[in-house]
Amino acid sequence: MGKQHYEMRFAGSGGQxxxxxGDIMAQAAGGLDTKEIVLTRSYGPEARGGACRSELIIDDEPINYPSVRRPDFVLAMSQxxxxxxxxDMKPEGIFLIDPKFVHTVPENVKHVYAIPLTQIAEDVTGKTLAANVVAIGAIAALTGVEDLDVVKRAVREHFKPKLRPSNDKAFEAGVAAAKTLMK
Incomplete structure (x- = not known):
């Protein structure tokens, strides 16, 4: 692969x-791998339940413009x-949604992946909170922007060791769900 510049946006409600x-993908790309990264965050007026987003730029070269302009990947966890x-997504961009929260998607988007992230989290870990780790597994598989092992390591390093077994299950379930849809 040649020079890589990849823009990601994670958007939903506070608490999701x-x-x-954003932190975990940034750690995978910039901490465990040697890529350049810019991570930005935006909160709505209310913390929990309000709109929020995290945006990440990953590049092999120094990043000249620190804002996501044309995302290659967007996750939407709320309508x-x-x-x-x-x-502002690129025409070939990947749009990942959780159908539990997103019921309609724009017709203009070519590559929409509906993965029941929250339901999978509940099924494999018993906790809906693990939906974000399921999402990270799905994102890693769908985008290929970072090696799966590197992203999994970033997940493991981010949480307390006692959460590893359930996070490993959640991550692998997300990868499997994405790979099924990519076939």
Whole structure:
């Protein structure tokens, strides 16, 4: 692969782990791998339940412009996020949604992946909170922007060791769900 510049946006409601996903993907790309990264965060007026997003730029070269302009990847974990954050996506961009929260997607988006992230999290770990780790697994598989092992290591390093077994299950379930849809 030649020079790589990849822009990602994680958008949803406060409390769904949008900031955490940005942190983990940034750690995978910039901490465990040697890529250049810029991570930005934006919160709505209310913390929990309000709109929030995390944006990440990953590049092999120094990053000249520190804002996401044309995302290659967008995750929408709320209908509001789906309605708002697809507009500047690249035509070939990947749009990941959780159908539990997003019921309609714009017709203009070519590559929409609906993965029941929250339901999978509940099924494999017993906790809906693990939806963000399921999402990270799915994102890693769908985008290929970072090696799966590197992203999994970033997840493992981000949480307390006692959470590893359930996070490993959640991550692998996300990878498997994405790979099934990619076939």
């Amino acid at each position: 782990g949008m900031m955490l996903m 509001q996020a789906a309605d708002t954050y697809w507009k």
